[in-house]
Structure formats: C-alpha cells, structure tokens
Amino acid sequence: MGITKSFIRTLFSKSGAVSILLLPMVLAFQNCGRFETLPEGINTAASNDGSNNGGSTDLPSTTNPTPTPPPEVLEGKVLYTQNCASCHGPVESSAKKSRDATQITLAINSIPQMGAIRLSASQVEAIAAALTVDMNNPPPVVSPANRQEFACTTGVMQKTPLVKLTNREYRGALFALLDGFATTLKTDATLVAQLDGIPTDIATVDRDTLKEQAMLMTAPISNALFNSAFRAGELVSAATTGLQNYPNTSQCLAAATITQACHQLFVRELGSRAFRRPLSTTEANAVAARFWDSTLSKADLLKLTFTSIATMPDFLYKIYDKGTAVAAGSTVLNLTAHELATKMAFFLTGAPADATLKALADNGQILNDAIISQQVDRLLTLAGSRDMIRRLFRESYGYDVFDRLQYDAAFIGNINTTGLGDVMSNELDNYFVEVVLNRSGSFLDVMTSKYTSATDTRLGTIYGLSAATNTLPDERSGFLNRAAMLTKRSGYTTSPIKRGLHVIEHVLCQDIGLPPPSAPSSLPPVVTEDIITTRMRTARATEVAGSSCAQCHGKFNSFGYAFENFDSFGRFRTMETIYNGSQAVKQLAVDTSVTTSEITGSSVSVSNSRQMASELGNSDRAMMCFVKHLKRFEARIPADASANCQMNQSLKTMYGDNVTQGSVVGAIKSLVLSPEFRRWNN
Incomplete structure (x- = not known):
C-alpha cells in the first residue's frame, strides 16, 4: 500500500517535527528560534511583540519627532498590549483606533471572547486615551510646496510582521513548485478542489471592508494546507518525465530507487525553490536527513519529502531574516537579494519570483536601484499584477x-x-x-x-x-x-x-x-x-x-x-x-x-x-488615505507613525509637480524603491 497522509504525520512525529494535523505550521528550518509550538487555532499575530518602537536604522537624524505621550497614555498602551493586542494588533496600528471608553466597556460586556477581561473604569479610560489617533499618528505637516505630508522621524521604519502566505499566494507558490516538474500538474482536479477547500482567509477587519488575514492560522486551515501539499506530493511522485529532468539532480531521479545522495540533491533543489533562497549543501543535507528512509519506495519517499517541505514555515511564511544589520546593535536587517526579489514578487504579483527575478537575485543585480525600477515596471505588466490591483482596491474601498x-x-x-x-x-x-x-x-x-x-x-x-x-x-x-x-x-x-x-x-x-x-x-x-x-x-x-x-x-x-x-x-x-x-x-x-x-x-x-x-x-487627505491603504496592503498590518517616512515617498509621487499629478502606479513603485521596503525590522 502506498504512503498515506496519516503515515506522513507519523513520520513527522518520529522525526521530531510538529504534526500539522493538530497544530498550525510552526516547524522551522534554520529559523528555530523564531517559531514556538502554538496552541490550536491561535492567531499568529499574538506571537508578535506588541510594542512597535520602529528601531533605529543607519539614518538616525530626527525630523518632526513625535512628542512623549502623557503618563495615562503610556499606562493605556501597556494595558492595551496586555489585554487587547493579541486580537486587534499593536496599539500603534490597532484595528480599534478612536474607540472611546463607553465603546470599549460595551465591547467587554457584550462580546463573549472579551468576557475574561477585568479592567477598572480608569484603566478603560487609559486604553481609550492610548487609542486616540493623535497619540499614535502625529498630525500632518505642510511641505514647502504647501502640501500635507505625514510627520516622520527620518530613519525610523515600521516593525515587519511575520505573516503567512495568503490563500491566493499559497496557491501561486505551490503551483510554482509543481511547474518545476510539469506545468499540467496544477490543473489536477483533486488538487484544485483541495485548494478551493482551504477555509477563507478573507474577513471583515473594519467596517464594510474585507481583507486577507495573513496572520491567521487555525487547525482547519493547517489541515487544508497539508491536504493540498499531500496531493501535490502524489502528483510529483508520479511525474516520471518531470523527475527525470528535474534541475541539478543529474537525472538521478529517473532510477527505480533513490540513493541517499540523490535524495539530498532533490531536497536541495526543491528546498531552494520552496524557501525562495539558495540552500547550502549543509542546510539541504540537514533537512533531507529528517525524511530519509531507505525502507520506503521511491514514490513514497518523494511524496513524504515534497509534502514535508511544502508544509514548512519557510514555505508557508514570508521570512526575511537572512540579511545583515544596517548598523551595529540595530534590529533592522538589509534584505538579501533573494529576499528582496521574493518580497517584490509577492507584493506586485501575488506569486514567488519568476525566472527573471531569480536570475537577477542570483547575480545580485536586483539590489541595484535601476534594476529594481525596471523589474517593477516589468512585474506590473504580468497577469498577477491585475489581481494585486483588484485586491488592493477592494481592501481599500470595500x-x-x-x-x-x-x-x-x-x-x-x-x-x-x-x-x-x-x-x-x-x-x-x-x-x-x-x-x-x-x-x-x-x-x-x-x-x-x-x-x-x-x-x-x-x-x-x-x-x-x-x-x-x-x-x-x-x-x-x-x-x-x-x-x-x-x-x-x-x-x-x-x-x-x-x-x-x-x-x-x-x-x-x-x-x-x-x-x-x-x-x-x-x-x-x-x-x-x-x-x-x-x-x-x-x-x-x-x-x-x-x-x-x-x-x-x-x-x-x-x-x-x-x-x-x-x-x-x-x-x-x-x-x-x-x-x-x-x-x-x-x-x-x-x-x-x-x-x-x-x-x-x-x-x-x-x-x-x-x-x-x-x-x-485633488484632496491631500484622500491621497494620504490611499497611501495608508497601500502600505497596509503591502505590510499586512495598518500603517502607524513609524511608516510615515516611507509613505511620504509614495505620497510625493502622487502629488506630482503640483500642476499634474503623478500616477498611482508611480506611487506603488515609489514604495518598492524606498529604503524601508528593502529592510526587515525585527
């Protein structure tokens, strides 16, 4: 009998990995310190640090610094982090901005999930004070051109959330893996049904607006992702021609049985594609060792390996933590070439980097400003960019x-x-x-x-x-x-x-x-x-x-x-x-x-x-609002004051020369060309 889903789960358990039948995907590969075993159904937003200090970069000058909040606001921020942040995000970018004490009290008393919260009236007032817009987003300033801009402190950038691929991004990423074997595999009716059966990640975030939930991971979602990966593994194990011609494996996969050395080559190539960065021989051999079993048939070993790699966090999550710090002691990292290519591709097309971007990442050219500009223009002509625009505006205007x-x-x-x-x-x-x-x-x-x-x-x-x-x-x-x-x-x-x-x-x-x-x-x-x-x-x-x-x-x-x-x-x-x-x-x-x-x-x-x-x-306020929507769409969390400098670059592009406005596409491009887009703030 061929390998089954339950058998793979058993092997996961024997190898020390986390069974994704029961838990969200938390198995890390070379990121063990970042992932912990989480309770069933937990929203991964809760695992992020509730603070948002913005982290200093290599540009430490201070322009329009934000004033120190009064004591009651500082107390409110602490109380909010303790009681509210796990569901509503950090206070600086909370989905519940401007809620007053009466509204907060009503929610505590009427929403079952909040029934365990115990706060005094003064504590509720403090949280309400911390949620006022002016406490987290300083009022706009007027530029020399007499246009409103976001007040910002140069060198500060918003913390980068750890988010999973959305359902549409996951589909594109899985299809990209299958294309390496045969472009027809992604049309398999069973696989398409499995993907369509993944619980929706689109839900109401604020009034009358449906947004993709990139921080949500529940047991039903993880089970559905597993089922999709398993079906994809079945297809790969049967793709005779695709296996024979799989790159960088010297056609060793064409043999009736697979040697351990051949399996290591397979894992290195598949892992590099799945994790969207080159794997060293040491890394590839380490992960291959988790799944090597000489007693398994060729088909079962390939099924196990593909399913395992396609359910690892490095595939399911957007992780950009391999770069170097911008300055000694800084929490801000410069993205590597492959991380930047991946981030650009997912943002602009909803899919991993294509062959052109990968090649530019391989030789490091993607880090060049002129190359980035050219690639943004190219990506915005691809079919995936149309879906990006649809989702951006649906999520902006509901x-x-x-x-x-x-x-x-x-x-x-x-x-x-x-x-x-x-x-x-x-x-x-x-x-x-x-x-x-x-x-x-x-x-x-x-x-x-x-x-x-x-x-x-x-x-x-x-x-x-x-x-x-x-x-x-x-x-x-x-x-x-x-x-x-x-x-x-x-x-x-x-x-x-x-x-x-x-x-x-x-x-x-x-x-x-x-x-x-x-x-x-x-x-x-x-x-x-x-x-x-x-x-x-x-x-x-x-x-x-x-x-x-x-x-x-x-x-x-x-x-x-x-x-x-x-x-x-x-x-x-x-x-x-x-x-x-x-x-x-x-x-x-x-x-x-x-x-x-x-x-x-x-x-x-x-x-x-x-x-x-x-x-x-022609309204500065309306254009500033759109830029906030754009930044939220890119980062998957609402923009706070620490994103203001980056948003100003898009805003200035939209303003144009004060006679003729710039394009919206230009504003999107400015966001990608900003220094902040090329960094990860841990």
Missing part, C-alpha cells in the same frame, strides 16, 4: 461588501438580483485595472474616470444605457458613483448615513467608531402629515444641535447627501419618490448640494457627487 440586495420586484423593474453583487464588484475590479494599470492614471483619474466594462444588461439598466459602451455619462464619473458603491442599503429609500460613512472612513480614513447603544437603527417612518425628503429626515434625526449624534453625523452625512441623485438601487434620479411602507405617496426634488470641511480642512461646496469626487481627487 466595494465588494453589500448589506444585501433584496428589493421589491416592482421597485426594481423585476430585475433578477442573483449574482448581481458580483457583477457590480467586477465592474470596479476592471475599472481599477484599466485606469490604474493600463492607463497609468492619477488619483484624480481614479476619482473621475467615466470608463466602464459593464456588459451585464442588468447593470446597463441601472445605468440607463441602451447599448454597450465603455464610457458612462458624466453623473457616473469615478468609482464612487457606481452601483457597487451606491447599493449600500436595500429597500425603497436611500441611506445617506451609510453612503457618507463609507466615504469618510474609506476615502478619507477617518475612524468614526461605533454608534452608542441607544442610537436608533433606522429613520422614523414617513407619516402623511410630514412628508419630506430622506435628506431632511436624516438631518432631523441625527444633526440636531446639542444631540449626542450631531458631532459625528455632522462630519459624514453631507457626503451621503451628495449621492441623493441616485436611488437605493443606484439609478439616477432628479426626483425622490417618498414611500409610506410600500406605498408611493409623493415625489420631491432631491437636493445634492453640500458644504463640508472634511475634504481639505477648509470649507468646500459642491453641487453633486460628481463635483465631490473631483474635489476628493
């Missing part, structure tokens, strides 16, 4: 999240809504790929382009199109005026609150926080004695001077009012039909004119959402 798409059939003209959410999201996926990648568009272009790839007739009906087109009417300029962004609430009436909240949180990065428990979940019903527009009803319910609602709603309701030219199904209108239940009772003219100081810090007046999108396209 257009793939819907409350629901449930409408009265007569209200929407009997349109079938099955799968319509995906159609809406895919329109914006294609929009960002076209505007950002294909056209090298600026941030203003992102906010104002009229391009569309909409071919679904249902979307055409929503947009009022009588024929297929790649250009939408003026009122649809930019992505904010598309169906995916407008259908944030089903029903007869719009929700200026939800639409406005989405803009201020995701386009301007202002964390509004949760409403108080006493806040109503809907507007008062329409009564025949008081038939007014949704805008007026919203203002009366949430913006009364002196009320507990006015302070927050006064910031973001106006963004929602600008979209009142669109009904709840995203269709353009100039008149709002007022409903009493399901009964239409009157039509009233919509008012989309708003004045707000949230876009620039000074009062700005616009007549509609198209003008608002244009103002946002």
Whole structure:
C-alpha cells in the first residue's frame, strides 16, 4: 500500500517535527528560534511583540519627532498590549483606533471572547486615551510646496510582521513548485478542489471592508494546507518525465530507487525553490536527513519529502531574516537579494519570483536601484499584477461588501438580483485595472474616470444605457458613483448615513467608531402629515444641535447627501419618490448640494457627487488615505507613525509637480524603491 497522509504525520512525529494535523505550521528550518509550538487555532499575530518602537536604522537624524505621550497614555498602551493586542494588533496600528471608553466597556460586556477581561473604569479610560489617533499618528505637516505630508522621524521604519502566505499566494507558490516538474500538474482536479477547500482567509477587519488575514492560522486551515501539499506530493511522485529532468539532480531521479545522495540533491533543489533562497549543501543535507528512509519506495519517499517541505514555515511564511544589520546593535536587517526579489514578487504579483527575478537575485543585480525600477515596471505588466490591483482596491474601498440586495420586484423593474453583487464588484475590479494599470492614471483619474466594462444588461439598466459602451455619462464619473458603491442599503429609500460613512472612513480614513447603544437603527417612518425628503429626515434625526449624534453625523452625512441623485438601487434620479411602507405617496426634488470641511480642512461646496469626487481627487487627505491603504496592503498590518517616512515617498509621487499629478502606479513603485521596503525590522 502506498504512503498515506496519516503515515506522513507519523513520520513527522518520529522525526521530531510538529504534526500539522493538530497544530498550525510552526516547524522551522534554520529559523528555530523564531517559531514556538502554538496552541490550536491561535492567531499568529499574538506571537508578535506588541510594542512597535520602529528601531533605529543607519539614518538616525530626527525630523518632526513625535512628542512623549502623557503618563495615562503610556499606562493605556501597556494595558492595551496586555489585554487587547493579541486580537486587534499593536496599539500603534490597532484595528480599534478612536474607540472611546463607553465603546470599549460595551465591547467587554457584550462580546463573549472579551468576557475574561477585568479592567477598572480608569484603566478603560487609559486604553481609550492610548487609542486616540493623535497619540499614535502625529498630525500632518505642510511641505514647502504647501502640501500635507505625514510627520516622520527620518530613519525610523515600521516593525515587519511575520505573516503567512495568503490563500491566493499559497496557491501561486505551490503551483510554482509543481511547474518545476510539469506545468499540467496544477490543473489536477483533486488538487484544485483541495485548494478551493482551504477555509477563507478573507474577513471583515473594519467596517464594510474585507481583507486577507495573513496572520491567521487555525487547525482547519493547517489541515487544508497539508491536504493540498499531500496531493501535490502524489502528483510529483508520479511525474516520471518531470523527475527525470528535474534541475541539478543529474537525472538521478529517473532510477527505480533513490540513493541517499540523490535524495539530498532533490531536497536541495526543491528546498531552494520552496524557501525562495539558495540552500547550502549543509542546510539541504540537514533537512533531507529528517525524511530519509531507505525502507520506503521511491514514490513514497518523494511524496513524504515534497509534502514535508511544502508544509514548512519557510514555505508557508514570508521570512526575511537572512540579511545583515544596517548598523551595529540595530534590529533592522538589509534584505538579501533573494529576499528582496521574493518580497517584490509577492507584493506586485501575488506569486514567488519568476525566472527573471531569480536570475537577477542570483547575480545580485536586483539590489541595484535601476534594476529594481525596471523589474517593477516589468512585474506590473504580468497577469498577477491585475489581481494585486483588484485586491488592493477592494481592501481599500470595500466595494465588494453589500448589506444585501433584496428589493421589491416592482421597485426594481423585476430585475433578477442573483449574482448581481458580483457583477457590480467586477465592474470596479476592471475599472481599477484599466485606469490604474493600463492607463497609468492619477488619483484624480481614479476619482473621475467615466470608463466602464459593464456588459451585464442588468447593470446597463441601472445605468440607463441602451447599448454597450465603455464610457458612462458624466453623473457616473469615478468609482464612487457606481452601483457597487451606491447599493449600500436595500429597500425603497436611500441611506445617506451609510453612503457618507463609507466615504469618510474609506476615502478619507477617518475612524468614526461605533454608534452608542441607544442610537436608533433606522429613520422614523414617513407619516402623511410630514412628508419630506430622506435628506431632511436624516438631518432631523441625527444633526440636531446639542444631540449626542450631531458631532459625528455632522462630519459624514453631507457626503451621503451628495449621492441623493441616485436611488437605493443606484439609478439616477432628479426626483425622490417618498414611500409610506410600500406605498408611493409623493415625489420631491432631491437636493445634492453640500458644504463640508472634511475634504481639505477648509470649507468646500459642491453641487453633486460628481463635483465631490473631483474635489476628493485633488484632496491631500484622500491621497494620504490611499497611501495608508497601500502600505497596509503591502505590510499586512495598518500603517502607524513609524511608516510615515516611507509613505511620504509614495505620497510625493502622487502629488506630482503640483500642476499634474503623478500616477498611482508611480506611487506603488515609489514604495518598492524606498529604503524601508528593502529592510526587515525585527
């Protein structure tokens, strides 16, 4: 009988390795000090140091230094690290910024996972003080060009989290290993089913935004990764031609039986590909010794070896700790050539370095600025870059999240809504790929382009199109005026609150926080004695001077009012039909004119959402927000003040020459070209 999954697990146990049937992947190869055996289902974010001191680099000058926090904030940071950081990340980049004491107390009392936390009222107040935005991110400064920039201390960089490959990255990495044997192996139906069965790593991180969870490792995930690796091992063991021609093995794998020397050559080549760096003979022989068993058949030995290597942390995690320190005593390491090539490839294409990058890493040329620049340009032309752009913008602006798409059939003209959410999201996926990648568009272009790839007739009906087109009417300029962004609430009436909240949180990065428990979940019903527009009803319910609602709603309701030219199904209108239940009772003219100081810090007046999108396209605040999204996407944790210097480089690229904006692709490239991208802060 051939080797089985349970047999491999038994061999893992005999060799002293950790059984990934029961535990997350923690077996280290040449990284034993970094990995410990973790309890089942633990989030690996909890194993990171909760502090984030930024570490000094070889550029120790201090520009715009961050002031020392007051004692209560320092106490709050300690309490947060002890009680909150394992779930919500370090305080400097916490997913719960701006939460006040009332909200924290409510969470402790109502969320089961927090039931064991015991804090006094003063301790909760201290944590709330530590979570205020100003305590962790100093306010922007104004550059000589009169543009806002992130306040930064030169030479400081954000700590580098230890993250696993996301599901899409893991798939690409496993396929890359299989391609070394035969490019057809990755199409195996059983393998594809195993990969599709890996529990999703996409979940809600903040309001209405789904993000890949690169720090999450649970028993179900590790089991699914094991099953995928095992199936891949079965395919490799049967790939006769691929084994015979496997590089750097002198065709020894073509023999009926494998000698120990041949096995060592196989491990060295496979390990170098899997760990994304060359392995020395000593390293390869050490890991080969764990799995060498002369009693096993050739197929079983290959199955065991491949499965084992494809479940080691050096394959499953992004580890960049082989370089030298930038200065004596520094925690910051310069990436090696292969580490840099790997980091660039995963960031820009979601897959390991291809042959071109590997060759440039082998000869060290990838460390040259001009070569890096050329390779960024090349990588951004590959198919993987399109998927990177889709995920970046989905995670930045949350257009793939819907409350629901449930409408009265007569209200929407009997349109079938099955799968319509995906159609809406895919329109914006294609929009960002076209505007950002294909056209090298600026941030203003992102906010104002009229391009569309909409071919679904249902979307055409929503947009009022009588024929297929790649250009939408003026009122649809930019992505904010598309169906995916407008259908944030089903029903007869719009929700200026939800639409406005989405803009201020995701386009301007202002964390509004949760409403108080006493806040109503809907507007008062329409009564025949008081038939007014949704805008007026919203203002009366949430913006009364002196009320507990006015302070927050006064910031973001106006963004929602600008979209009142669109009904709840995203269709353009100039008149709002007022409903009493399901009964239409009157039509009233919509008012989309708003004045707000949230876009620039000074009062700005616009007549509609198209003008608002244009103002946002030129807004320092909106561009700074996007750069934060970009850095979070690259690092897999929210950006804190220690990332400000690196983010400034992307921001300045987007600003351009103060007359013509730079491209978004240029901002992505600037991030890669920054000194911080080429380093690991331990």
